[in-house]
Amino acid sequence: MAKGYWLVKSEPSVYPWERLVKEKRTTWDGVRSFEARNNLRAMKKGDLVLFYHSNEGKEVVGLATVSAEATPEKTTDDGEWSVVELTAKKALTKPVTLAQIKAEKKLAGFGLVKKSRLSVVPATEAEVELILALSGTKL
Numbered sequence: 001m002a003k004g005y006w007l008v009k010s011e012p013s014v015y016p017w018e019r020l021v022k023e024k025r026t027t028w029d030g031v032r033s034f035e036a037r038n039n040l041r042a043m044k045k046g047d048l049v050l051f052y053h054s055n056e057g058k059e060v061v062g063l064a065t066v067s068a069e070a071t072p073e074k075t076t077d078d079g080e081w082s083v084v085e086l087t088a089k090k091a092l093t094k095p096v097t098l099a100q101i102k103a104e105k106k107l108a109g110f111g112l113v114k115k116s117r118l119s120v121v122p123a124t125e126a127e128v129e130l131i132l133a134l135s136g137t138k139l
Contacts, residue, residue, distance in 0.1 A: 004047035005123040006039065006066075007112055008086070009054040017051050017062040017091065025087040028120075029073050032081065036120040040082045041070040048128060049086055052112065054119075059095035060131055063139075064088050092135035106130055 008028060010016070020026055031037050043049075043066045051062040068085035075081075101107050107130060111121025132139070 004042070004044055004066075005050075005125055005128045006043060006047060007050040007052055007060070007121050007123050008064075009052045009119045011055045012053045012057055013055075017053065017088075020051065020062070020064065020086065020088045021091065023088075025067055025085055027083045028086050029075065029081075029083040031083075031119055033118060034080075035115075036118050037080070037082055039118075039120040039122060040084050042122070043069060043084050045069055048089075050123060050128065050131060053095075057095070058098040060092060060101075060135070061095045062088065062091045063137070090137070092132075093137045094135050096131050096134045100134055101131070104130065104134070 031040055045066055047066040049064040049066060050060045051064055052060050064086040066084055067087040070082040070084050072079055073081040073083045101110065102113060107113060107127060110127050111123060115121055
């Protein structure tokens, strides 16, 4: 598996997993939380990223990788915000819902549960492996 592990959230009506698959890669921008921005800045090329549909669906649906590390976001002039580039890796065999994640005791400390409002959260290798097992997905 990759060196680092993350989860990013997107509302399917704004940027769905299927769009990332179609485009193959995207600049992950628009993050306006300092903690989430700092998480973007900590991402390294090759890190594995869980793609989560928020609000509608509330489920982990795919895997991506970090293909370019943080650079300043070009849509702002203040230099406060950063972007990374993500590349689609594969869809999960079956999505893993927020309810499934919350029901799993081993995921009680997962950022998606503990910091539910954050759009970019770190994950551990064990958390990612458990989510992949719940989805029936192999890397």
